[in-house]
Amino acid sequence: MSSFKLKVLLTGAAAVGKTSLVQRFIKNRFQANYKLTVGVDILTKDVEFRQGEIATLSIWDIGGQQRFEFIRSTFYKGAAGTLLVFDLTREQTYTEIRKWLTEIRQFAGDIPFVLIGNKADLMEDVGVVIDRDEARAFAESEGSIYIETSAKTGINVDDAFTELTRRIIDSRT
Numbered sequence: 001m002s003s004f005k006l007k008v009l010l011t012g013a014a015a016v017g018k019t020s021l022v023q024r025f026i027k028n029r030f031q032a033n034y035k036l037t038v039g040v041d042i043l044t045k046d047v048e049f050r051q052g053e054i055a056t057l058s059i060w061d062i063g064g065q066q067r068f069e070f071i072r073s074t075f076y077k078g079a080a081g082t083l084l085v086f087d088l089t090r091e092q093t094y095t096e097i098r099k100w101l102t103e104i105r106q107f108a109g110d111i112p113f114v115l116i117g118n119k120a121d122l123m124e125d126v127g128v129v130i131d132r133d134e135a136r137a138f139a140e141s142e143g144s145i146y147i148e149t150s151a152k153t154g155i156n157v158d159d160a161f162t163e164l165t166r167r168i169i170d171s172r173t
C-alpha cells in the first residue's frame with residue numbers, strides 16, 4: 001500500500017555508527033563489534049512518517065570504499081535524503097561534516113538531510129567534546145535539524161529516520 005519508495009543514505013566518517021544505526025532501526029539490536037562494512041549494504045523498511053502514511057525506505061550503508069569514484073556515483077545516484085552522522089565523542093568527525101555536505105550536494109544535489117550526533121550514551125563518561133549548540137545552529141542554517149542518537153540504547157533512532165522521511169516527503173509536495 002505504500003506509494004513512496006525512497007533511497008536514503010547513511011553518510012559520515014568511519015566508525016561513527018552508521019551501520020549500528022541501521023541495525024538498530026531495522027533489527028532493533030546492537031553489537032559492540034561490527035565487521036567493517038564492505039561495499040554497500042542495502043536494507044529496506046517501511047516507515048509510518050505520519051499517521052496512516054507509509055514510505056518504503058531503501059537504506060544504503062556504505063563502507064570505506066566510498067572514496068572510489070565509481071562506487072560513490074552509484075551510492076549517491078537517485079538518493080532522496082541522508083542521515084549525516086558524526087560521533088559525539090570524536091570532534092574530528094564533527095569537523096568533517098561540512099566536507100561531507102559538500103560531497104553530498106556535489107553528487108546527489110540539494111537533498112534533505114538530518115544531522116545526527118551519535119553515541120549519546122557515551123557522553124556522560126567521555127564528557128562533551130563538541131559544541132552542541134553550534135551543531136544545532138549549523139543544521140538549522142542549512143535548513144535541517146540536529147538529533148542526538150544512540151544506536152546502543154536506541155534513543156531517537158526511529159525518530160531520526162522518521163524525521164528524515166517526513167522532510168523528504170514535504171520537500172516534494
Ligand code: GDP
Nearest residue numbers: 014015016017018019020031032119150151152
Ligand atoms: P560505521 O563505520 O559508521 O558504520 O560505524 P559502526 O556502526 O561500525 O560502529 C563503529 C563502532 O562504534 C562499533 O564498535 C559500534 O559498536 C560502536 N557504536 C556505534 N554506535 C554506537 C552508540 O550509539 N553507542 C556506543 N557506545 N557505541 C556505538
Ligand code: MG
Nearest residue numbers: 018019037063
Ligand atoms: Mg559501517
